[in-house]
Amino acid sequence: MNSPRDEPPPFLGTWKRLYAAVLVYLALLITAFYLFTKAFEP
């Protein structure tokens, strides 16, 4: 019981794909924040 197992993630199939999705999400977030800054800068 409770022995460490290297299971696949519950979505996207592999851990590599999940990690890539996180990095794409970060890029989108920074882009959105940049556009937000530009839209309301004085």
Add this chain to the structure above:
Amino acid sequence: MRLLDWGVLIGALSFIVLYGLYRSRGPTTVNSYLLAGRTMPWYAMGLSIMATQASAVTFISTTGQAYVDGMRFVQFYFGLPIAMVILAATAVPVFHRTKVYTAYEYLEKRFDAKTRTLVGLIFLIQRGLGVGIALAAPAIVLTVLLGWPDRLTTFVMGAVVITYTVLGGIKAVTWTDVQQMMILFAGLFVALGTAVWLLPHGVSFHDAVSLAGAAGKLNAVDFSFDLKNPFNFWSGLIGGTFLFLSYFGTDQSQVQRYLTGKSIAQSRLSLIFNAGAKIPMQFLILFTGAMVFVFYIYERPPLLFQPVELKRIQSVPAYRSIEDRYQRAFEQRKEAAGRLLEARRTGDRTAGARSLAEYRNAQAGIDAARDQGGRLVQAATGSSRFNDANYVFLTFVTRYMPAGIVGLILAAIFGAAITSIAGEINSLATVSVIDLYRRHVRKSAPDRHYLWASRAATAFWGCYAVMFAQYGKNLGSLVVAVNMVGSLFYGGMLGVFVLAFAFPRVRGNAAFLGVLAGEAAIFYAHFATEVSFLWYNVIGCLVVVGTGLLLSLFERPAAAA
């Protein structure tokens, strides 16, 4: 504070603590006390990681940071998702497979006992300093609210934390964290909604955002490169990645959360959850601070938000003229804001440009008056700095929020304080017992002995936090102070784990001397240069790795087994 607020506050906090104790139900082994028997699901670990990091400081200080300095602090978190991906791929499987209690226990398996002990001691020093600051934040709350003495506040908070952490161990800590994060999210949305709702009639949400932007408060991304500036895209992405690698990969208060996972996958998912949720959460908290700024365009804020210091300078002769200038600047800003919104509605570009200049001019007048007020405080108290950012949000909450909501937001703040402190004293106790007491003092004793030693160590660190909190409240903006203290030590800790994971050739002596060299470099950067603290992690880590690799050239390879 009204009766309803007291009811909501006491009810919410009691529920958090009692539910945590119910879910833990008396651990009987060291493994269940310190690692929950490695049975925790990803969502509980994920929320617990977030709760341990999101102390009361997050709510109180971050909103004030946005009011004073704008939203640029959000960039500090840009490196967090990258760090989470790296740790999920590297540290999580290693820690799980070696079945360690602490990250430093792994260092003995990889290097030697002295490296483990050195890094364990560094953790105890830096986390011991941080836990006092985290406990100081709620003392600020009650100083502003009720004028309660700081010492009484920290004592009561400390007693609650120590009781449930000593009794329930990490399971109580984790399940308490889960409830706390629910209340924190609720408090966050309610605070933001109420700040917008309290704006005067005729000022729409878009108008409010527009006014915050015109004052330079929505500066969420800044691509300029400056080593002295702690909050820009580059320091956040590079320095932040190193800081969060250190924090989540080498700080036992975080590592211990994901060591409780029932599998590698569950522990990985807890980190990925934080990678997704942390930046939006910080953005919302900062945005709430920006909306509080807009609220105060229409409702005159005090010259200084720290009521005790404001009262102190009111008898100083120069105060009256500063207050008059502040009043005039406030009126000018309010009128200019109205003209600016009107010009934008009608599309009159000339009037818009003129009103914007007037608005920013008036804002500069307000900032100058506040600076002069701060200098009066410094002169009156003899201190070298004054910062009232920690009081901005609480002043807003207690003066303007409706009954019930004040209680909910205070519950979020107090809950954040007790859960983050609980996580920290739990990890301090774990390192004290596993890496020092069991390793060096009493190597073989019954499991029950170490269980009680863990409880005693938890109580000790709780008492220590209460005492250190007396000093934490004087460290300026608390959120910056917490991260600055961590940055003095994290680079060295990260460097030794990079050596452990990435350079199999490096052995104990090289790693040990590398850590000492890394710490020396960080302290040199802090005391002898103007480099911003976010870069200390990068400097420390690189010096440890460089020194370790260099010294390993002179070591004989390990004998074949």
